[in-house]
Amino acid sequence: MTVLGIESSCDETSAAVYTDQGLLSNIVSSQTVHSKFGGIIPEMASRAHVEHISRVVRTALEEANCKMSNVDAVAVTTHPGLHGSLIVGSNFAKGLALSHNIPAIPVNHIEGHLYSPFLEFDDITLPMIALVVSGGHTSLFHVESTDAYEVVGNTRDDAAGEAFDKVAKMLGLGYPGGIVIDTLGQKGNPQAFSFPRGMIRDRNLDFSFSGLKTAVRVFLAEHYPQGVPEQDLPDICASVMEAIAEVLVVKTMKAAKKRGVRTIAVSGGVSANSRVRSFFHEAAERKNVRVVFPSLEYCTDNAAMIAWIGHTKAQQSLEKDLSFVTGAAALRSDGKKAKRKTRG
Numbered sequence: 001m002t003v004l005g006i007e008s009s010c011d012e013t014s015a016a017v018y019t020d021q022g023l024l025s026n027i028v029s030s031q032t033v034h035s036k037f038g039g040i041i042p043e044m045a046s047r048a049h050v051e052h053i054s055r056v057v058r059t060a061l062e063e064a065n066c067k068m069s070n071v072d073a074v075a076v077t078t079h080p081g082l083h084g085s086l087i088v089g090s091n092f093a094k095g096l097a098l099s100h101n102i103p104a105i106p107v108n109h110i111e112g113h114l115y116s117p118f119l120e121f122d123d124i125t126l127p128m129i130a131l132v133v134s135g136g137h138t139s140l141f142h143v144e145s146t147d148a149y150e151v152v153g154n155t156r157d158d159a160a161g162e163a164f165d166k167v168a169k170m171l172g173l174g175y176p177g178g179i180v181i182d183t184l185g186q187k188g189n190p191q192a193f194s195f196p197r198g199m200i201r202d203r204n205l206d207f208s209f210s211g212l213k214t215a216v217r218v219f220l221a222e223h224y225p226q227g228v229p230e231q232d233l234p235d236i237c238a239s240v241m242e243a244i245a246e247v248l249v250v251k252t253m254k255a256a257k258k259r260g261v262r263t264i265a266v267s268g269g270v271s272a273n274s275r276v277r278s279f280f281h282e283a284a285e286r287k288n289v290r291v292v293f294p295s296l297e298y299c300t301d302n303a304a305m306i307a308w309i310g311h312t313k314a315q316q317s318l319e320k321d322l323s324f325v326t327g328a329a330a331l332r333s334d335g336k337k338a339k340r341k342t343r344g
């Protein structure tokens with residue numbers, strides 16, 4: 001079974017080939033056009049996807065030493081994301097699937113992040129608690145299988161990635177800013193400043209990051225009305241990272257304890273953060289639970305995770321009925337999982 005995966009939900013155009021032997025290629029073309037605007041301009045993102053998608057798909061096939069005639073299904077992100085960007089990938093996938101008379105499999109982008117650790121680990125014990133922490137989402141899941149999970153916690157306002165990006169913008173560090181904060185923060189003192197840990201003591205498993213954003217804004221206006229001198233940036237970045245990482249770890253550990261689960265997976269762009277990783281490793285060792293992260297290349301958006309889901313779905317449906325994923329009709333379905341509650 002060979003699946004071509006396509007991802008275009010935001011500002012990465014990506015294609016990957018996943019087979020029964022594993023991942024054969026994963027090409028990611030990141031759009032740099034948005035950095036000067038301090039955020040993504042949706043129309044420019046769609047146009048950049050149109051420009052790059054043919055080349056990215058062709059390169060992924062070439063690198064996998066695979067022809068379209070060998071592909072059994074095309075998996076594509078259909079939601080959530082920027083509508084214009086999603087349409088480019090979906091239509092490209094639909095065209096390929098129709099012209100080669102193979103199924104097109106709709107994939108939920110967040111499920112892609114959720115299951116991305118499975119790309120590299122084949123020994124994950126289920127059930128697990130999974131934290132998906134990205135540019136647009138911060139959610140906790142209780143995962144029972146590769147097609148059954150339950151949302152047990154969610155951000156009530158901003159995602160952690162958005163908090164990183166907005167703080168970076170306030171500090172004049174450009175977009176996307178999470179990785180810049182990470183690099184600078186590794187040289188700073190995480191205890192230098194104390195920023196709020198939203199909802200950390202609440203009994204529920206929800207998050208809030210909007211207060212942190214406001215606190216940083218007020219702090220900067222009060223202490224640095226003329227702008228932050230370069231030498232003070234590392235301490236501010238380290239302190240912001242510490243605040244975000246602590247909330248993520250405390251809430252995830254709480255979820256694992258509540259559910260009596262001993263495996264934790266952390267994925268999405270913010271899972272690349274060095275302090276988030278070290279904080280989780282320290283807590284996991286103390287609590288004697290296992291924590292897994294995808295490699296850095298699979299934390300941010302990539303088609304490998306989409307192809308993996310497509311491959312899993314295709315294998316499951318082969319045992320049942322493939323008609324639900326056939327051709328254009330499949331792209332109108334939302335690929336719902338067997339079990340989905342909003343709160344546990």
Ligand SMILES: Nc1ncnc2c1ncn2[C@@H]1O[C@H](COP(=O)(O)OP(=O)(O)OP(=O)(O)O)[C@@H](O)[C@H]1O
Pocket residue numbers: 009010080081109113133134135136137160161162164165176177178179182268269270271272273274299300301
């Ligand atoms: N090392 C890092 N430290 C902190 N944040 C990071 C790091 N690397 C990436 N990020 C953040 O991850 C986010 C991008 O992740 P991702 O690509 O998963 O999000 P998205 O696709 O935009 O959103 P979603 O997946 O919710 O639709 C950005 O907010 C970026 O700043």
Ligand SMILES: [Mg+2]
Pocket residue numbers: 109113134135269300301
């Ligand atoms: Mg994403």
